[in-house]
Amino acid sequence: MTSTEVHNSYPGAWETFLGVVTAVVSLAVFLSYGFSLWQRLVAIGAVAAIVVLHLVWGRAVIRGERGNVPLLAAELALFAVAIVTVPVMNWLLFAMIPLIFQMVHLRAAVIAIVAIVLVPPVADLFLRPQQIIADLIIAVISAASGIWLGFWITRVIEQSIERRQLIADLEASRTEIARLSREAERTHLAAEIHDTLAQGFTSIITLLQSVDPALRDERLALAVRTAKENLAEARALVGALSPSPLASASLPEAVRRQASRFAEESGVPATFRTSGDERTLPTAVEVVLLRAAQEALTNVRRHAEANEASVLLAYTPSCVRLVVRDDGQGFVPSSADGFGLSGMRQRATQINGDLRVRSTPEAGTTIELEVPA
Structure with missing residues (x-):
């Protein structure tokens, strides 16, 4: 003292x-x-x-x-x-x-x-x-x-x-839980709007145009315009409910910013790279990948005592992989659910993803999230 x-x-x-x-x-x-x-x-x-x-x-x-x-x-x-x-x-x-x-x-x-x-x-x-x-x-x-x-x-x-x-730690944890709860609710609502209303309006437009491709019938033309307007509104709602880093940037850019912020706040060098052909992913998938990167880097800052960290976002034809590595003190994965891993696994399960954690004491940690997309 x-x-x-x-x-x-x-x-x-x-x-x-x-x-x-x-x-x-x-x-x-x-x-x-x-x-x-x-x-x-x-x-x-x-x-x-x-x-x-x-x-x-x-x-x-x-x-x-x-x-x-x-x-x-x-x-x-x-x-x-x-x-x-x-x-x-x-x-x-x-x-x-x-x-x-x-x-x-x-x-x-x-x-x-x-x-x-x-x-x-x-x-x-x-x-x-x-x-x-x-x-x-x-x-x-x-x-x-x-x-x-x-x-x-x-x-x-x-x-x-x-x-x-x-x-103070309990107050901070309660605040963080409340924030994550609000973000999870917003993300869930955005995914529901995307998967139901937006997809429904798209299907309505496609069906109406298949009946009258030229839209000579004024009633069909009005219905298509109305459906398009509502589709635009639904997409705007999805954008507003998505996490702010994704609202103003692509997923790779949002993850890159998280790595840069981590390095600035912790003083630990962090590299970021992508591989494969970048493509647009469903909102729910991008949110889970971004949250996994944030949580993994938070764990490195709080627990790893690492000298460096790296983040990889890899696009393949059938999936997207996020890999976060550090050279810190490591841990026993079976006894570390308190490090936010259980929440990461739950979010990965919601989009049929697979979270893998490889770590041993004094040998660093690798967290890999693979999502079919």
């Missing part, structure tokens, strides 16, 4: 805690009669400097905008001055420990805590030898409790961040 995540998990709470503890301890020291006035003023001044450093510099450090080690060293030095001058200032550990865990990673924080709790016993060697045993015991207790508190704080915040990320 980074210091930014710790700090941003409870914005303002750490500053409030630091302010309250330092104010209470400073007031107690100022009112104490066990130390001279200059000792109390030096200790309180050091603590005040810690607070000022945090407000002026510490917030930027914790957010990751600057280096954090110099600030931590400065604050620990001031803390050491306060403890050496007035030993009861070690109560500030309750405020310093969370601050330390915000500024550095766990291992460095543990080292810093051990170092700071050893300041009083080391000072006792020169200033108060009679207190060294008591301060050593306090140091051990303070270090143990401080490290435990740090681990506990870190774990609590990690769980909070994990829950927040999980909620």
Whole structure:
């Protein structure tokens, strides 16, 4: 966990805690009669400097905008001055420990805590030898409790961040499912219009023209014109309900754009090529092929950790094949239906297509969709 995540998990709470503890301890020291006035003023001044450093510099450090080690060293030095001058200032550990865990990673924080709790016993060697045993015991207790508190704080915040990320992922998944559901409904409606109304109007026009090829009969001519107008409307509806990439481009161009967008967003090089004689396909077939390319490239970006990817759209006299390959970490296909493969298989089945997935761990993945067309 980074210091930014710790700090941003409870914005303002750490500053409030630091302010309250330092104010209470400073007031107690100022009112104490066990130390001279200059000792109390030096200790309180050091603590005040810690607070000022945090407000002026510490917030930027914790957010990751600057280096954090110099600030931590400065604050620990001031803390050491306060403890050496007035030993009861070690109560500030309750405020310093969370601050330390915000500024550095766990291992460095543990080292810093051990170092700071050893300041009083080391000072006792020169200033108060009679207190060294008591301060050593306090140091051990303070270090143990401080490290435990740090681990506990870190774990609590990690769980909070994990829950927040999980909620964000669930919201994103729900939004994506809703979008895919709407697109599937539009695609299904477009296919129905294409396969029923459009085909029906075409058949009506053909039948009427077979009766009177020259359309001398005005009633037949009117019926043909009406059927053609409605056929145009049906085709316009099919175009409007089709996915936007297909509405403004051919299938190869739409897939090429998906590969280019993938490379731009992920930073992974992606090539696209076609083979065979390109031809117009039924709308439902083009939609399934485009969606398969999008889903396969999405999986490469999210899961593969690949160095490169390639997309092939191959036209043969009897079918069209879409092949998406990557050189990533691979997976076991039988345990990866969560990667969107089940949805791809369902869409392929609707148009009598065949989806094949070949992958092994550390050996990349190949997804191939073959559609009779």
